[in-house]
Amino acid sequence: GTGTQIPDTIKVQNMDADSNTITVIGKEEVKVVPDMAEIEYSIYTKKETAAECQSENAKDLNAAIEKLKSLGVEEKSIQTSSYGLNPIHDWNSSDQAVTGYEMTTRLTVSDIPIDQAGTILSESVSAGVNGIDSVTYFSSGYDASYQEALKGAMAVARAKADALAEASGRTVAGVSHVEEYGYNPNARYASYNSSGPGKAAGTAAAADMAVMPGEVSVEAQVTVDFTIQ
Secondary structure, three states: OOOEEOHHHOEEEEEEOOOOEEEEEEEEEEEEOOOEEEEEEEEEEEEOOHHHHHHHHHHHHHHHHHHHHHOOOOHHHEEEEEEEEEEEEOOOOOOOOEEEEEEEEEEEEEEEEHHHHHHHHHHHHOOOOOEEEEEEEEOOOHHHHHHHHHHHHHHHHHHHHHHHHHHOOOOEEEEEEEEEEOOOHHHHEEEEEOOOOOOHHHHHHHHHHHHOOOOEEEEEEEEEEEEEO
């Protein structure tokens, strides 16, 4: 994307005629559209016996994994983690009897091109997945966009210094010191979280967001000491 200057965030910190320096702050923001997605599913099973519960959960998990592979997802991009098998107690009974068993397995699928995310979501839900816990969007171009924002922030700072120097009958001779702020790798991600694990209600909303993830804001800020003559 192209950078947009934000004049409100640009200010002069100091102009010291005696030491021949001007200190200014420049800030620039670049918008970038995410191009990759990571989806975290949950596969919840509730059965009367432990064996049935484990068997059903494994069957649904395998069905989901096979469906993902058939959609072109590489095996190295699929990770599973289990919450384990837990008894379900009737806490209202005198002996708190076990009435069944439940098991949740989490399936994390990464490195999904954004234009495939909607299809992968809908197809995998029909193949054993019964919950979408989160969809995370990732901009593989974050670092390049940050470099663009950084250059813009420097240009803003230089323009401000030039104007101030000219107003005082001086000229900018060079840069004596630069401090960089704003690099935030976590900003490359934008997440959607469902109403809770095992909730299929969030499926439609997640699928919609998978194809319309919005933009990630990439900001850079510099504080620059310019020498003047």
